[in-house]
Amino acid sequence: MRRTDTADWPCTIARSVSVLGDHWNLLLLRQACLGTRRFDDFQAVLGTGRNILSQRLGRLVEEGLLRKVEYQPNPPRHEYRLTDKGREVYPILAAMAAWGERWLTGPEGTPLILHHTACGHDMHAVVVCSECDQPIDVREVRAAPGPGFPGGETP
Amino acid sequence: MRRTDTADWPCTIARSVSVLGDHWNLLLLRQACLGTRRFDDFQAVLGTGRNILSQRLGRLVEEGLLRKVEYQPNPPRHEYRLTDKGREVYPILAAMAAWGERWLTGPEGTPLILHHTACGHDMHAVVVCSECDQPIDVREVRAAPGPGFPGGETP
DNA sequence: GGCAATGAGTTCCAACATGCAACCCTCTCG
């Protein structure tokens, strides 16, 4: 049976998950954020099978997170670049990195340091409230149906 | 072939992805954050097959994001509760919700409003730098290998 | 001119993973 598709659920998380809830998509976006642009480079760094890679890149282009740009007409060669939509996934990746650093790092220390050139410090990501700038905790957030929420479905 | 396992890659994102890069895991955590605790409730809300659900809940318990708590000894009944490790995934989900709201919402508006009881406003999540409190943009972040980074592998 | 290399994919196939439905087990309640 086909994998359940959550793209149409009335939940912004479920919708994001339908694009981002995949292994390879997330890793491809990570790589794209690190500057990788070409098919063979993605393949070399991630070790993804070429068929899978082809399929995923195609999906990300379809979804508008990447865009195929021709950088040489003859023979036609192109690269995959992040769109704004794709670039804005980075904060999510950064939040994952922060979580991974906190919970999945052994005694040898973090393998990855993020340096914020804007302020000149090594940093990690913090997720805060847009209104009061305080870090978010589940216990202080309540979810309610918004204008786009239909009848009595999945909250 | 078995799905590629990224749990041991020298990259905090890849490691997080090995737990969070799954459809169901993310949705289960979302539900757990919304207060769902019992097998049948997860099943009813998400429509996950019972076998898959059983497997995923087991995995999340193994990974330490959920914990099985007996709430009645006879017949033995238990519920799944978030651990600290699991609770701290919420910011990632909130960041996904914010992204989904920005890029995957139709004209009917968002289906989900988050209310921050700590400050009393409706909010969305923003991912900022721990040092300067400014929102993160990929172009202002540089990744470098940290102490836990081995020889010449996947950056 | 011939030949290997480069970039970007397809195609094929066997090993897994998903989803659905049906079954199981243990108590409790009417």
Add this chain to the structure above:
DNA sequence: CGAGAGGGTTGCATGTTGGAACTCATTGCC
């Protein structure tokens, strides 16, 4: 006593992966 409720297994038909091999157009090199 029979019917639920709660929490799962098991079986099976599809689907999805990953690996390796193959394609194809073009360019660099001798």
